Amino acid sequence: MKELSEINLPDDLRYAESHEWAKSAGDTLKIGITDYAQDQLGDIVFVELPDVGDSFEKGEEFGTVESVKAVSELYMPVGGEVVAVNSVLEDSPELVNNSPYSDGWMIEVKPDNPSEMDDLLTGDAYLEKLKG
Amino acid sequence: MTDFPGTTGLIFNEPLLWEKGKKGRTGFSLPRRDVASYPLDESITGDGPDFPDLSEVDVIRHYIRLSQWNFSVDSGMYPLGSCTMKYNPKTNERQASHPGFAGAHPLLPPHLSQGILQLMFELEKFLVEITGMDAASLQPAAGAHGELAGMLLFHAYHKSKGTPRSKIIVPDTAHGTNPASAALCGYKPVPIKSNEQGVLAPKDVAQVMDEETAGIMVTNPNTLGLFEENVKAIADIVHAKDGLVYCDGANMNAVMGIVHMGDIGIDVLHLNLHKTFSSPHGGGGPGSGPVCVRNQLEPFLPVPRVIQKDGHYLLSIDFPQSIGKLHAFCGNVGVLIRAYSYVASMGAENLKKASQLAVLNANYIKEKLRGTFHLAYDRPCMHECVFSDKYQQIHKVTTLDMVKRLMDYGFHPPTIYFPLVVPGAIMIEPTETESKENIDLFIDSMNAIANEAKENPDLLREAPKSAKRRRLDETAAARKPCLRG
Numbered sequence: 305m306k307e308l309s310e311i312n313l314p315d316d317l318r319y320a321e322s323h324e325w326a327k328s329a330g331d332t333l334k335i336g337i338t339d340y341a342q343d344q345l346g347d348i349v350f351v352e353l354p355d356v357g358d359s360f361e362k363g364e365e366f367g368t369v370e371s372v373k374a375v376s377e378l379y380m381p382v383g384g385e386v387v388a389v390n391s392v393l394e395d396s397p398e399l400v401n402n403s404p405y406s407d408g409w410m411i412e413v414k415p416d417n418p419s420e421m422d423d424l425l426t427g428d429a430y431l432e433k434l435k436g
Numbered sequence: 437m438t439d440f441p442g443t444t445g446l447i448f449n450e451p452l453l454w455e456k457g458k459k460g461r462t463g464f465s466l467p468r469r470d471v472a473s474y475p476l477d478e479s480i481t482g483d484g485p486d487f488p489d490l491s492e493v494d495v496i497r498h499y500i501r502l503s504q505w506n507f508s509v510d511s512g513m514y515p516l517g518s519c520t521m522k523y524n525p526k527t528n529e530r531q532a533s534h535p536g537f538a539g540a541h542p543l544l545p546p547h548l549s550q551g552i553l554q555l556m557f558e559l560e561k562f563l564v565e566i567t568g569m570d571a572a573s574l575q576p577a578a579g580a581h582g583e584l585a586g587m588l589l590f591h592a593y594h595k596s597k598g599t600p601r602s603k604i605i606v607p608d609t610a611h612g613t614n615p616a617s618a619a620l621c622g623y624k625p626v627p628i629k630s631n632e633q634g635v636l637a638p639k640d641v642a643q644v645m646d647e648e649t650a651g652i653m654v655t656n657p658n659t660l661g662l663f664e665e666n667v668k669a670i671a672d673i674v675h676a677k678d679g680l681v682y683c684d685g686a687n688m689n690a691v692m693g694i695v696h697m698g699d700i701g702i703d704v705l706h707l708n709l710h711k712t713f714s715s716p717h718g719g720g721g722p723g724s725g726p727v728c729v730r731n732q733l734e735p736f737l738p739v740p741r742v743i744q745k746d747g748h749y750l751l752s753i754d755f756p757q758s759i760g761k762l763h764a765f766c767g768n769v770g771v772l773i774r775a776y777s778y779v780a781s782m783g784a785e786n787l788k789k790a791s792q793l794a795v796l797n798a799n800y801i802k803e804k805l806r807g808t809f810h811l812a813y814d815r816p817c818m819h820e821c822v823f824s825d826k827y828q829q830i831h832k833v834t835t836l837d838m839v840k841r842l843m844d845y846g847f848h849p850p851t852i853y854f855p856l857v858v859p860g861a862i863m864i865e866p867t868e869t870e871s872k873e874n875i876d877l878f879i880d881s882m883n884a885i886a887n888e889a890k891e892n893p894d895l896l897r898e899a900p901k902s903a904k905r906r907r908l909d910e911t912a913a914a915r916k917p918c919l920r921g
Contacts, residue, residue: 305832344859346834349914372910373836373853397915 305343308434312339313427314405320381320424321433322363325405328421329412332387336409337369337378337400340434345371348400351393353410359385362420366411369400378410382420388412438880441512442846444902450501457488463495505904507848513874515850517820517865518689518711518794527781528714528774537773542765546750552773553749556766557742559776560726566779566787567685567705568696569728573737575767578717579686582706582725583617583653585738586682588759589704589729590650591621592736593680596757601650601679607636608857609658611684623650630857634660634813638669645673651680651703656695657687659855660813661798661820661863671701680704680733688712689867690795690819693788703730713775724771738762793868794819797875801864804879808886812858820865824858833889833896835860840907841888841899845881 317325323341327334342348350370360366362383369376389411393399400408415421425433490498507514509523532538540552560572576582587604594601604618606625615625626644631637641652652674656664664670671681680703689712697705709724710717717723729737739758740751751766782790795818802811802821810826825835839849839862851863866875888895900906 305829305834346836347911349911370914372914374856398911 306339308340308431311343311431311434312405313431315427317405317427318381318421318424319427319430320379321430322379322381324379324381326381326421326424327405327409331414333382333384333413333415333421334409335381335411335413336404338430339404341376342401342404342408345369345373345376347372348397351397351400351410353389353391353393354386356386356389359383359416369397380413381424382413382415383417384413384415386411387414438877438884440845440877440881440884442844442881442902447505447904448501450498453490453495453498454486454488456494456498457490459489461489461491461494463490463492507843512846512848513866513870513878514848515864515866515878516848517850517867518708519686519820519851519863519865521716522689522711522714522867523869524714524716524774525778525781528777531777532770532773537770540769542769547748550749552769553742553751555776556769556772557744557749559772559779560742562776562779563707563726563728566692567688567707567728568698569702569705570698570731571734571737572726572728573741573762574724574726574772575738575761575763576706576725576727577763577768578710578723579611579684579706579708579725580613580617581762582708582727583613583682583684584620585725585727585759585762586653586704586706587618587621587623589727589733589736590623590680590682592757592759593733594650594678596736597678599647601648603646603649605641605644605649605652605674607652607654607658609634609636609660609662609855610653610655611659611686614653614655614682614684618653630658630660633815634658634662634857635664636666636670638666638673641670642673645677645679647677649674649677649679651682653682653684655684655687657690657818659687660822660857661687661690661817661865662813662815663691663818667702668700675701685728686711687819690791692791693784694791697728698730703733704728709771709775714778715771715774717771722768722771724768724775726767740766742766790868791819794866797866797868797870798864800872800875801866801879805882808883809862812861819867820863822855822858823862823864825860825862828886828889829860831889831893833893835862837893837896837899838862838882838885838889841885841896842881843900844902845884847878847881 317327319325323338325336325338348369348371352368354366360380362380364380365377366380367378369378390409509521536551556574563572576585602624603626604623605628606615607628607630609630618625628640654664656667658664674681681701683697683702683705685705685707688707705728706725709715735757736759739753739755743750743752798817798819798821802817809823812822812824835852839852842849853861855861
């Protein structure tokens with residue numbers, strides 16, 4: 305378990321209070337879960353992701369992540385259509401623990417409303433929320 | 437120095453039986469053949485199955501050794517409580533093994549099965565009296581099956597009124613199987629949150645209850661071990677819109693003979709005989725999850741039902757509004773016999789006392805360990821209390837590490853990481869059967885572990901140290917399961 309000061313929160317990402325991150329990649333966004341989320345969940349053993357072509361609204365459940373402790377829902381930080389999923393996670397769910405912001409990404413989304421990104425938290429603001 | 441039950445000792449290795457056998461060894465002798473030998477048809481002859489040849493002592497030692505690797509409620513305290521299995525009095529086993537019961541065949545006609553039919557008829561009456569409901573069905577095979585039965589009863593009720601409904605309210609402190617059972621019946625589960633006291637607030641129910649909603653599924657006492665004290669007000673809100681109230685009675689261990697479920701507005705209640713009524717169910721079954729209902733739902737109960745006619749017991753399917761059959765024959769009858777034995781040998785006063793002691797024991801642990809461990813909800817609990825690892829996080833010690841260490845002290849770990857509404861939950865249910873001395877030893881162990889968390893956290897991370905198997909790699913087991921030998 306990490307101290308809050310040890311949580312890695314890169315500046316070029318935006319964060320949701322439900323512990324997902326989103327990163328702008330041109331017209332699309334990549335989405336995953338934060339370093340804090342993976343640390344709290346512990347060893348992740350299964351990631352269930354949607355199909356390419358599925359659409360979800362902001363805040364809607366798009367999948368689940370299962371750790372040795374529990375199954376948790378994944379929520380859309382912004383609404384949009386899924387254009388790619390990280391199918392490598394099917395066989396290597398540990399990537400979410402090892403590199404939550406790079407190889408452990410989960411889905412790529414074409415946002416319905418790109419300005420929804422602005423409603424998400426900066427790394428500093430997310431950290432403040434974690435401190436409660 | 438406290439003498440904890442856990443110690444190191446000689447643990448025997450034991451290979452698989454297949455590695456142990458030796459050609460020609462045997463554990464029994466067949467009687468001398470007294471008929472002429474007759475050649476078998478070639479189509480059914482050939483090599484036999486690959487079974488090892490073993491002597492009696494090989495087999496006895498094999499299973500005794502395996503049993504010694506195990507932790508059981510017969511060898512020590514199991515703070516998982518009735519959630520897994522409370523202590524099962526041995527008289528229940530004795531009654532169930534009577535040849536009249538053990539040898540009864542479900543296809544025997546009723547006039548040759550009077551004893552077992554009478555037992556089922558009377559058990560229904562017992563359960564109805566204990567819960568304060570009006571009628572019962574013993575068919576469902578376990579808790580979730582009881583929930584399914586309950587949802588089918590909801591549906592049959594609204595359908596009979598010509599207005600089937602589509603949604604069910606399920607609070608976050610309900611058992612996880614509740615929304616699944618509702619969804620299996622085609623209902624859309626509508627989740628609502630418990631309040632800061634860990635129980636449901638009537639206003640939150642009123643907000644979502646409408647004419648499209650068939651009712652609510654409440655677990656009471658809930659999964660936080662708290663009594664849903666607003667249940668009557670909630671039932672009134674649901675009933676005002678002609679909805680029904682389902683109570684998941686998995687935690688009935690806390691309120692036997694104390695809460696009159698009918699009076700607080702419950703329409704359907706399931707019981708776990710394999711928990712509250714002390715039937716063993718380790719390793720996944722068989723269980724038994726009878727449903728108890730109020731009068732207005734009785735016509736819909738599953739068939740066949742045991743009825744009494746001219747002093748005889750019969751199985752009747754003559755209930756035209758019934759939801760039908762839910763289980764082969766009459767349910768898991770072996771479990772029913774044990775539950776009947778438990779109820780009959782305890783008697784009304786002692787069943788009530790069992791619940792009172794279960795609640796007293798849990799509150800005793802809660803008061804003794806508060807301060808050492810973070811108490812998720814600081815209020816009187818029912819038969820279980822919920823702590824978390826919040827105070828131990830600064831030592832980077834988790835709930836998992838602490839309960840693994842508990843094994844070294846000679847106790848089975850309690851339920852962990854459940855209920856989900858408490859991060860790092862440690863849910864302790866001592867049950868009514870543990871003596872104060874045993875409970876004090878458990879408390880001393882938990883205190884000792886909290887000290888170790890401060891002074892020697894690595895000891896906890898490496899625990900258990902004295903068990904046959906050290907810390908198992910649960911991650912690898914889940915990621916790369918090996919499902920065959």
